[in-house]
Amino acid sequence: MKTPTLSALALFTLVAAAPLLRAQSNLEDISTTPVPAAAEAAALDPEKEPSKKSQDSKGIAFLPPKSGIRQELSLDYGYAAGSDLKKSGASGSLQEQSSHFAYNLTVPLDAKWTTRFGIAESRIDFGRPGGSPLPQNLQTTTLSLGAQYKIDDHWAAFGAIAPRLSLIDGWDRINSQEVQFGGAVGAVYIVNRDLVFTMGLGINPGNEDLPVMPLVGVHWVFAKDWTLDLGIPRTALSYQILPKLKLIPVMVGFDGGTFHTSKTYGNAFGQPGLNDKKLQYTEVRVGSGASYAFLPNLSLDLTGGVIAYRKFDFKDGGYSPQADPAPYAQIGLKLGF
DSSP, rough: OOOOSSGGGGGGGGOOOOOGGGGGGGGHHHHTTTOGGGHHHHHHHHGOOOSHHHHHHHSSSSSSTTTTTTTEOOOOOOOOEEEESSSSSSSSSEEEEEEEEEEEEEEEEEEEEEEEEEEEEEEEEOOOOOOOSSEEESEEEEEEEEEEOSSSSEEEEEEEEEEEEEEEESSOOGGGGGGEEEEEEEEEEEEEEEEEEEEEEEEETTTTSSEEEEEEEEEEETTTTTEEEEEEEEEEEEOOSSEHHHHHEEEEEEEEEEHHHHHHHHEEEEEEOGOOOEEEEEEEEEEEEEEEETTEEEEEEEEEEEEEEEEETTTTTBBBOOOOOOOEEEEEEEEEO
8 A cells, every 4th residue: 555746656546536446456556657646736837846845745755856857666564464254265364464666767858748667566465264265475566657748837648558467376377367558648737736636547457347447636735734645546634743754644545456367276275166267356444654754765654554345356256255354554665866
């Protein structure tokens, strides 16, 4: 659960969440698509840059290199305690461990054009009841390539493509159904450094309910030290209580993805109806946290709360177990250079 100065990884932190609850399963993958966001205000209008030092909405403070090239690296690990399963096919509870890695590279070509490259790896491991046909793990690898064009001091246009590989229970067998192509096109409108709007369309591969989704988001510094980032996969209200410490009293995060079972997946559980089916996993987290900048370019993030909603939906398989809410904790490191 990743920003102008928003990084490429966090653009879709801006995507409006309310009407898209059923589509968020793929948004974590799309979130690695390299597109501009609010903190690009300084890049679009350098004369409005108040200082050489800036801080993104994730808590990474950094000194922009003279070359203009920016790199960002993030790592995090999370654990969710056990909670009861509904329609599990076996009594017991579901535990969860998650890990995420992302690297993003931003390279300005000239005064107008900027290119972006990203790679992200996400894995969720489940502690499941014996005999349950739920997956042991879900894994997603995403590559992304995009470009931004500065129209004027207030407008920028962006486009990106993001192929991804989505796997159930490891790398043993890979077929074309596990490789999907996402992307996005849109525009960013910067009113000023404190208010930025993002709008556009995103390709949501593998999701039959919403294959093309609207992108609308807001980054708003509405009071001294207070910031609201509204969107998917993460909506957050943050308060910069100290120069190095940021509190996040409220945050909502979405995770998941669309996967495809093998032709023999359900046989081991006596459920052949689960063979060769789409699996859509959906997860919604609500919590709070804090971010501390140890160095100008290194921060530690701690978050905790509850996974309010978890569902495994085997499309056309007649099997859609859901887990009760469960507490979770997460730790992460972010490096900008």
